[in-house]
Amino acid sequence: GESVGLHLPTLSVQEGDNSIINCAYSNSASDYFIWYKQESGKGPQFIIDIRSNMDKRQGQRVTVLLNKTVKHLSLQIAATQPGDSAVYFCAENLRGGGSNYKLTFGKGTLLTVNP
């Protein structure tokens, strides 16, 4: 099965509220995680990343938290806007054969922002 998964497939919030999207991973050896945003009809777009030697990283209106103890990742979006409506994926950097790494995605969470 997939080593990266999401707790909630859909999330609906009011404009201006904060959003929290969660992700669980199963491979404790994963060393790098990325959050992507995918709007309808488009390819995934990078939001923010975090290395396993960090617990928290902040960007513009977004924060990613990494809890290695429980293998949990979250994406927090502050003051959610209608333009934030999209599917959000977490991706895990898994080691393949030899020195190769593969980016493995979870199923995604659909975020809907209500005006």
Add this chain to the structure above:
Amino acid sequence: NAGVTQTPKFQVLKTGQSMTLQCAQDMNHNSMYWYRQDPGMGLRLIYYSASEGTTDKGEVPNGYNVSRLNKREFSLRLESAAPSQTSVYFCASSERQGQAEAFFGQGTRLTVV
């Protein structure tokens, strides 16, 4: 800066037909990837190329072949299309494998009838 360009954007094939999906990146990236996206399944890795001259299987390689033509281009071939290969296909590239973000193309929507 075009980033990652995929062609075609849409394609309808009959079962048994073959076709090649093209991907090119202009960011001088070493690593390239092909994913498929099905409803409720997220993105699944088909094949990847860690660097020019190498290719490796991902999670769902059956029914596909790839060619890393040069550093810029990475093509995906369906030799005998099946309805189960109806999907949206995404090509991506990254500066290197490991701790580096991947940039995605706009996708190819393929329908096999």
